[in-house]
Amino acid sequence: MSQSYDRGLVEDFGRWTEFSAGMWAWIFHKFTGWVLVGYLFTHIAVLSTAMQGSDAYNSTIQGLEGLLLVRFLEVGLLAVAVFHILNGIRLLFVDLGLGLESQDRTFYASLVVTGVIVVASIPTFLMGKLA
Amino acid sequence: MSERYSSFEPKGTRWLLQRLTAAFLVIVLAFHFMQLHFVNHAADVTFAGTSARMSQPGYFAAMVGFGLTATFHGVNGVYNGLVNQGLDGTGKRVVKYGLIVAGLLLSAQILRLAFVMAGGSIS
Numbered sequence: 545m546s547q548s549y550d551r552g553l554v555e556d557f558g559r560w561t562e563f564s565a566g567m568w569a570w571i572f573h574k575f576t577g578w579v580l581v582g583y584l585f586t587h588i589a590v591l592s593t594a595m596q597g598s599d600a601y602n603s604t605i606q607g608l609e610g611l612l613l614v615r616f617l618e619v620g621l622l623a624v625a626v627f628h629i630l631n632g633i634r635l636l637f638v639d640l641g642l643g644l645e646s647q648d649r650t651f652y653a654s655l656v657v658t659g660v661i662v663v664a665s666i667p668t669f670l671m672g673k674l675a
Numbered sequence: 676m677s678e679r680y681s682s683f684e685p686k687g688t689r690w691l692l693q694r695l696t697a698a699f700l701v702i703v704l705a706f707h708f709m710q711l712h713f714v715n716h717a718a719d720v721t722f723a724g725t726s727a728r729m730s731q732p733g734y735f736a737a738m739v740g741f742g743l744t745a746t747f748h749g750v751n752g753v754y755n756g757l758v759n760q761g762l763d764g765t766g767k768r769v770v771k772y773g774l775i776v777a778g779l780l781l782s783a784q785i786l787r788l789a790f791v792m793a794g795g796s797i798s
Contacts, residue, residue: 574756581749585777588742588784595791598722609718618717625704632697639694668713 742785
């Protein structure tokens with residue numbers, strides 16, 4: 545028999561101390577989604593320098609990649625993207641009714657795997673010529 | 676029975692498209708990161724390299740598909756998130772059509788850019 549559970553308004557962030565793992569997963573998925581869609585518009589704007597010619601494209605990319613700050617922002621972008629991908633896979637399984645009973649553990653696993661992939665990727669992101 | 680909290684209509688078209696694009700994006704976003712940060716370092720990206728990759732029909736189709744599905748998934752996700760926060764009435768209509776216009780403009784730019792990257796010219 546199903547039980548009813550009054551969890552209040554989902555948008556009431558003042559209750560954050562009462563949030564369960566599933567609620568944090570929902571918040572992190574929304575937050576990473578906002579970051580990714582914002583980045584998509586920015587990314588296309590930067591790549592659009594290609595329409596001004598190859599020199600403009602090359603100097604823009606090499607100028608940005610020469611900044612240490614940009615390398616760290618890329619690591620942040622990777623963290624956001626990997627979590628969104630892993631939690632997205634988790635959501636697809638939940639939508640299919642698979643793994644509902646272990647949805648807390650799969651959220652924690654998404655966080656741990658994201659952390660491992662991001663930490664392991666830091667050397668690669670910092671390699672290459674800096675300004 | 677427990678209440679529904681999703682702002683999607685049950686089994687609606689947007690619900691299905693959001694999940695279908697998600698399944699595609701999981702693969703192509705991971706590929707994009709691998710290709711342009713690990714196989715080729717982002718600092719070594721040049722127009723010549725980009726153009727060589729975009730001249731391959733499979734890569735071109737994958738990247739155009741990536742851009743267009745990411746646009747839909749992102750814009751639809753933003754709309755859904757705002758509706759979930761209680762957006763309603765006139766504001767909801769304004770945001771809806773604003774996001775549609777933004778999505779269409781971004782899609783057009785993605786197509787123009789892909790064409791230029793593949794060696795075409797737009798005057």
